[in-house]
Amino acid sequence: MKIKIRKLDVGYNGRPVLRDLNFTIPAGEITVIAGPSGCGKSTVLKTIIGLIPALSGEILIDGKLVDYTSEAVLKGLYDRIGVLFQNGALLNSLSVGENVALPVRMSDPGFPEPVLREMVNLQLSRVGLHGVGDMYPVDLSGGMRKRAALARSMVREPEVLFCDEPSAGLDPITSTGLDELLKGLKEKHAGTLVVVTHELRSIEKIADWIILLHDGRLQFEGKYEDLDAAANPFIESFFLRK
16 A cells, blocks of 8 residues: 655644645665654654544555545545554453454454454454453553553555554653564565654664654654655754664
């Protein structure tokens, strides 16, 4: 799935946070949407997946303009994507396995339970949580909860996985492990990932393509190795910060 952003203004209550965005999210790569805290990274992601309406501009998927006012179009979009929310958004009243199964049960209530159990176990194994399906979110560490939420986001084998600040609240070792997991998912399953983060170590480790935002505008679009050639004082200050 290739996503094209054209002349996009995003924000809240009619007030733009970011203006005139033009960039591409290539298929089959890990695209990192980066920038300092509060610059609008998560707002862009939520606009692309239809949780926040754009103020103006266009979003195209595989060359086709997305009509976010159409319920049928949104359903079609949600059938193709998975989302890992910043806090994991697991339901504490459900077991880990029930949480992972939830997207399938919501989209297809008649889905065969034996097959669904196999799908849940497969995804939990992929994220290193084999055998924890009967546990509850409260019983898991922060890193395990993020992995469980990741399993849930992948249970329907999405074409694109959107991750909003996946390392938020994690210690450096756990964060590094999650970065390695995301990179491994892309390499093993040839998927497209869109990751929102301001963590420099994560950007350097996982990014195939970078979208850098600051001061209400797009500051850079390209490969990590092309950053040095970009004549932009903000880029230097952002990537050299300690």
